[in-house]
Amino acid sequence: MKDQADRPLPTFEDVIAAHERIKPYIHRTPILTSEYMNKLTGAELFFKCENFQKAGAFKVRGACNAVFGLSDDEAAKGVATHSSGNHALSLSYAAGRRGIPCNVVMPRTAPQAKKDAVRGYGGIITECEPSTTSREAVFAEVQERTGADFVHPYNDPRVIAGQATCSREFMEQVEGLDAVIAPIGGGGMISGCCLTLSNIAPHVEIYAAEPEMADDAYRSFKAGHIIADDAPNTIADGLKVPLKENTWHFVSQHVTDILTASEQEIIDAMRLTWARMKIVMEPSCAVPLATILKNPEVFRGKRVGVIITGGNVDLDKLPWMAG
Structure with a gap:
């Protein structure tokens, strides 16, 4: 992909x-x-x-631009990302508004309030260790499994x-x-x-x-x-x-x-x-x-x-x- x-x-x-x-x-x-x-x-x-x-x-701005810029075919498999919190919950919000799945990889140490918000918006969380290396490795597995469109938190x-x-x-x-x-x-x-x-x-x-x-x-x-x-x-x-x-x-x-x-x-x-x-x-x-x-x-x-x-x-x- x-x-x-x-x-x-x-x-x-x-x-x-x-x-x-x-x-x-x-x-x-x-x-x-x-x-x-x-x-x-x-x-x-x-x-x-x-x-x-x-x-x-603010991250809901970028998340919405990515989600609502997808074609219907691209959106069908949903979106996925890794994030310590705000991008995860923002992408979950945007995906929910479009009615598509959202998978997010979050550090297990991420604030509980942010995890709760992700789930509240319908996001599916997979936890990782609190390091960039772990985050990217676990995410690669999630993306391979789902085939979702990768919306990077900032790049x-x-x-x-x-x-x-x-x-x-x-x-x-x-x-x-x-x-x-x-x-x-x-x-x-x-x-x-x-x-x-x-x-x-x-x-x-x-x-x-x-x-x-x-x-x-x-x-x-x-x-x-x-x-x-x-x-x-x-x-x-x-x-x-x-x-x-x-x-x-x-x-x-x-x-x-x-x-x-x-x-x-x-x-x-x-x-x-x-x-x-x-x-x-x-x-x-x-x-x-x-x-x-x-x-x-x-x-x-x-x-x-x-x-x-x-x-x-x-x-x-x-x-x-x-x-």
């Missing part, structure tokens, strides 16, 4: 087509601001709240085009942004930002935010080639995966810089957002704010778009409850 990652890189025309295709199945998520956050950071921050998205995360051009619709909305909702910052794991959201902004707002700086404990994108960016960690350990469970060829293409060409934050800085930023903005967000989503607080000189005086990528949290295991 053809690996969808071998498809041509997406263009901005693909982004426009994706936006039309997925509009019936997604929310146009709101922008929130906070005077407190602005004073604290010295920047004017605009938060794009993908935690309010269908299925609770799939259809997914990147779908994720790019988020930053397209952002530019329509807020004028005069100087910079946009989003978390980076595999790089699907950041690649979408690169694709959109390089075409319609090339002056806007693009920053990626990453945990120090899973900083392979940061090290790749500095080295000039992909460096992949097999099983990093961080509270930001959505950011444990490495860059791949398609996302590296966009990151290496268009990202201004990659900034990192410690585990405690991520937890502090997550708790601060919950307390001050009254919104539920995942640890992965707190990394951008953590890096802004850590590097105020980079953002001071600028209008900065911050993408809050998801809100699928295990409420029984909030990080500040530890101990």
